Amino acid sequence: MPELTDEHRMIQESARDFTRNVVLPAANRLDPVKGDIPREIIDQMAELGYFGILIPEEYGGLGLGAFEYCLVAEELARGWMSVASLIARGNALIGSLKYMTPDQQAHYLPKMARGEFLGAFSLSEPDAGSDVANISCRAKRVGDEWEITGNKYWCTFADGADFILVFARTGETIDPKARHRGISAFMVEKPRGELPEGVSGNTIPKIGYHGWTTWELAFDKCRVSADKMVGEEGKAFYLATAGLETARAHTAARSIGLAQAGLDDAIEYSKQRRQFGASISSFQAIRFKIATMATEIEAARSLMYSVCEKIDQGVRCDKEASMVKLFASEMSERVTSEALQILGGGGYTTLNAVERHWRDARLTKIFEGTSEIQMRIISDHILGRD
Structure with a gap:
């Protein structure tokens, strides 16, 4: 097993103390009643830099790697797995960094690193889970905007997030071996605590993973400006x-x-x-x-x-x-x-x-x-x- 450096041990111990003193007491109090993760915990996580572990320093992140990211996640999960999952709401887009324009990187990443712009991920659908290429939710170009219509499933944190990254089909392919083509991704910004305009939803009753809600969403001509597309049109499968x-x-x-x-x-x-x-x-x-x-x-x-x-x-x-x-x-x-x-x-x-x-x-x-x-x-x- 790779040896932990002194820096690794410091990161690990800090996350362990935070979990022991803050996360675990909240989990023991709130999970049995299916209460939400308190905003104060999210703010404290932001101060510790947890939402920017993978975000480059030039954008205000810590510029660390998967090793440090997983060290922190393991410690947080010892208290409440939902909190350990929450750190991905700022770090998760780093995998799509190369697909974002320089303007998008400069606009979004610093806010994510500060915990001010946390996201939800809307990829799955009733008939598209492991089979991502089977996405049927559609986006139609209307002038300088895209209009999204269709159903999504398993979207955790859809209400509490500041944006939802939505995957929708913008093109067709005749080749059955190329169903992954024609899917695009959109950054749908929204007020925290609400669903986007043109989107309704129902919470999914879960046996666990409490602390935040998971949603079934219905997009009904939800409008998003063209500059909110992430990556090239029709190639979001690779982003996902x-x-x-x-x-x-x-x-x-x-x-x-x-x-x-x-x-x-x-x-x-x-x-x-x-x-x-x-x-x-x-x-x-x-x-x-x-x-x-x-x-x-x-x-x-x-x-x-x-x-x-x-x-x-x-x-x-x-x-x-x-x-x-x-x-x-x-x-x-x-x-x-x-x-x-x-x-x-x-x-x-x-x-x-x-x-x-x-x-x-x-x-x-x-x-x-x-x-x-x-x-x-x-x-x-x-x-x-x-």
Whole structure:
């Protein structure tokens, strides 16, 4: 495993203190009632520079890499995965940096780095999830504007964001092997706390990932000026997939953070809980569970560090990114479930955070590409495409 530098340890410890003192108490208070992440936490994250970790220094960001980004995400996820996900609302567009015009970079990136311009990502649709090329939401040119019409799904933070990056079809292709062509991306700016004009929506009831809402959106001739298109017309498929390696490493980091939180809670509980005249931490069954959990976490963390190093060195690692996303997310559900088992009946109540970690860990196997999609990618690299 790559050695952490003194700077890495300082970043990690700062994020750990912030999580312990600010994020975790808020999560324990608000997650059981499905409350929103407080704006004060978002403002504090902005002061710490978390929304600009990947944004170049020339635009007011920290100019760091995937390694530092994932170090912070892992620590935040130990308190509340939703907060660990929130940092992507400022950093996520860095994958599309090369597709933005210089004016767009100069206008948007400094505000993102300051936490003043956070976004939501509207890509999925009722019939377009893993099959991104199946997008049917349309945008029609009307003078100096585009008019967006269609339905979107799984848009988290659509209300709280300052903009929504919307993917819509602006052209047709006859070739069935080129369905990814003709998709364009638009920066739809909006007032914070509201949906854009011409957009209505309903919140999707979730079993976890609380702290913010996830939306089903209906675009009905939503107007956006032509200069809000990001990248070339018809080529947004490449923009959508440009940052997948970092996004999947970020999901791995969140998964590892959840698993570590579950392990920490299980260790603490096992030392306090007494049965048959002894703490349950003295029982071999419990000790072996904890040993296995700790080993799996460390294996996932080592792989994540390796992938992050490759990303920061500019080495292509889509196979390895899929591997760490697959391994860490599957591991996270398994470890948090074991942690809940160690807590027994107490683990199955909202009185302990371990049930939150378990619920949220289950989601990591689904978003940023399901486990099955990751296995398809990995096997294609090994065996060739079918």
